[in-house]
Amino acid sequence: MAVTLIVVLIVLAVAMAAPELTRLRDFGWLQRWVVWLNARLGLNALWTHGAGLLLSVGLPCLSLLLVDRILGGALFGLVGFVLAVVVLYYCWGPRDLDLDVADLVTATDAESRQRALRALGAADAPASTIDRVERVFDEALRRWFSVLFWFVLFGPVAALGYRLLQLLADRSEFIAELPYAQNVAARRLHDALAWLPAQLMALALALAANFDAVSKAWREHHAAHGQGLLHLDLGFLSSTARACIEFDDVDEVDIDGDANPREIIAEQSLQLAWRILVVWLAALALVVLVQLFD
Numbered sequence: 469m470a471v472t473l474i475v476v477l478i479v480l481a482v483a484m485a486a487p488e489l490t491r492l493r494d495f496g497w498l499q500r501w502v503v504w505l506n507a508r509l510g511l512n513a514l515w516t517h518g519a520g521l522l523l524s525v526g527l528p529c530l531s532l533l534l535v536d537r538i539l540g541g542a543l544f545g546l547v548g549f550v551l552a553v554v555v556l557y558y559c560w561g562p563r564d565l566d567l568d569v570a571d572l573v574t575a576t577d578a579e580s581r582q583r584a585l586r587a588l589g590a591a592d593a594p595a596s597t598i599d600r601v602e603r604v605f606d607e608a609l610r611r612w613f614s615v616l617f618w619f620v621l622f623g624p625v626a627a628l629g630y631r632l633l634q635l636l637a638d639r640s641e642f643i644a645e646l647p648y649a650q651n652v653a654a655r656r657l658h659d660a661l662a663w664l665p666a667q668l669m670a671l672a673l674a675l676a677a678n679f680d681a682v683s684k685a686w687r688e689h690h691a692a693h694g695q696g697l698l699h700l701d702l703g704f705l706s707s708t709a710r711a712c713i714e715f716d717d718v719d720e721v722d723i724d725g726d727a728n729p730r731e732i733i734a735e736q737s738l739q740l741a742w743r744i745l746v747v748w749l750a751a752l753a754l755v756v757l758v759q760l761f762d
Contacts, residue, residue, distance in 0.1 A: 469752070469755055469756050469759055470756045470759070470760070471549065471552075472552075472619070472620055472752070473749075473752050473753060473756050475549065475552045475553050475556060475619075476556065476616065476619070476620070476749070476752070477749075478553050479553060479556045479557045479560055482557060483557065483560055483561075483564070484566075487564045487566070487567055490561055490562065490563060490564050490567075492557075492558070493557075493558055493559075493560075493561050493562035493563075495562065495631075495632075495635055498528075498632060498635060498636075498642070499641055499642060499645065501524070501528070502524055502636075502642060502645045502646060503645055505520075505523055505524060506645055506646075506647075509523075515647060515650075516647040516649055516650075517647075517649050517650075518649045518650055518652065518653030519653075520646075520647060520649070520650045520653075521633070521636075521650055521653055521654060521657070524632075524636065524646070524650065525629060525632045525633055525636065525654075528628065528632060529625050529628055529629045529632070532555065532624065532625050532628055533625045535551070536548060536551060536623070536624065536625065539551070551624060552619075552623065552624050555624035555627060555628055556615070556619050556624060556627055558628075558631075559615045559619075559627045559628055559630070559631040560611065560612070560615060561611050562611075562631075563587060563611070565604075565607055565608060565611050565612065565738065565741070566738065568584060568587045568588055568607070569588070569604060569734050569735060569737075569738045571583075571584040571587065572584035572585065572587075572588065572600075572731050572734050573731045573732065573734060573735050575731065581731075585603070588603040588604065588607055588734075589603055589606060589607055589638075598706075598710060600731070600733045600734040600737060601706050601709050601710050601713060601733060601734075601737045602703075602706035602709075603734070604709075604734050604737035604738055604741060605669075605705050605706050605709045605737060605740075605741065606702075606705070606706065608669075608738075608741040608744075609662055609665060609666055609669060609702070609705060610634055610638070610662070612741070612745060613665045613666075613668075613669055613744070613745075613748070614630055614634070614661060614662045614665045615627050615630055615631060616665075616748065617664065617665040617668065618630045618661065618665075620752065630658075630661055633654055633657055633658045633661065634658050636650070636651075636654040637651070637654040637655040637657075637658040638658075656700070659700040659702065660700060662702060663700055663702065666702045666704070666705045668748070669705060669744050670682060670686055670704065670705060670708045672743075672744040672747035672748055672751075673708055673709065673712060673740060673743070673744050674708070675747055676740075676743040676744060676746070676747050677712040677740060677743065678711065678712050681711040681712060682708045682711055682712065684711065685704075685707045685708045685710065685711035686704055686707070686708050688707070689703060689704040689707040689708075690704060709737060709740055712740055713733060713736050713737065713740070
């Protein structure tokens with residue numbers, strides 16, 4: 469676990485110090501891989517079924533697992549350590565969340581503002597203040613916390629598996645190439661894999677911000693939607709985040725305005741996401757200390 473913490477800290481340091489290196493997180497090979505499978509298998513029953521994810525996602529993960537098992541122990545484990553750093557960095561993001569939020573906050577016209585919103589996964593229509601919170605937290609879940617959670621539990625193969633599933637579930641260029649059954653399976657499996665990290669994000673937010681407000685928002689969201697605890701709707705995450713943000717003095721001004729206070733809400737949401745990340749890292753460090761003195 470100590471090695472895992474070191475890997476995570478190295479990846480965070482590199483991501484913060486050299487944001488321009490995000491260009492290295494190129495998943496164009498995945499699209500080419502899916503196109504190749506689609507051309508070769510066509511109407512094959514395995515490919516058109518949700519189980520086709522065993523090919524589109526499973527084979528790349530299996531390849532990484534074999535490399536890790538064969539070479540990971542070389543040079544007293546140094547190769548495995550470097551491989552873990554490279555894979556986690558590659559799966560982090562892929563875009564830089566801080567830069568995307570900064571672009572939104574500093575946008576001076578409607579075109580640049582809309583471009584920044586699309587980078588955060590928003591639709592083409594102007595988003596409301598509340599949408600800003602949801603976009604930042606949804607992207608934090610996808611770009612940071614889900615990858616980190618599965619990496620800590622099961623290593624680089626799990627981190628890669630989550631990222632590939634997320635891309636197949638969310639990105640239009642992949643959705644267009646996959647059979648419908650695989651699209652549905654990818655979305656459902658992604659939501660299932662993101663559910664526990666989202667719950668832990670809400671818990672960390674309660675500890676880092678306002679426990680009463682977060683717990684109340686969490687309960688009210690589930691009660692209002694008639695959902696049990698195990699429902700895969702992740703909307704509770706943005707609900708708990710909104711409970712920690714002051715919306716006073718934020719007017720629903722026109723999207724074309726030069727100064728849009730809604731963007732400050734996106735910045736506040738990012739600050740909350742960083743608080744959650746600090747809590748996660750502190751919890752991981754505590755586990756390492758317990759193991760060291762056990």
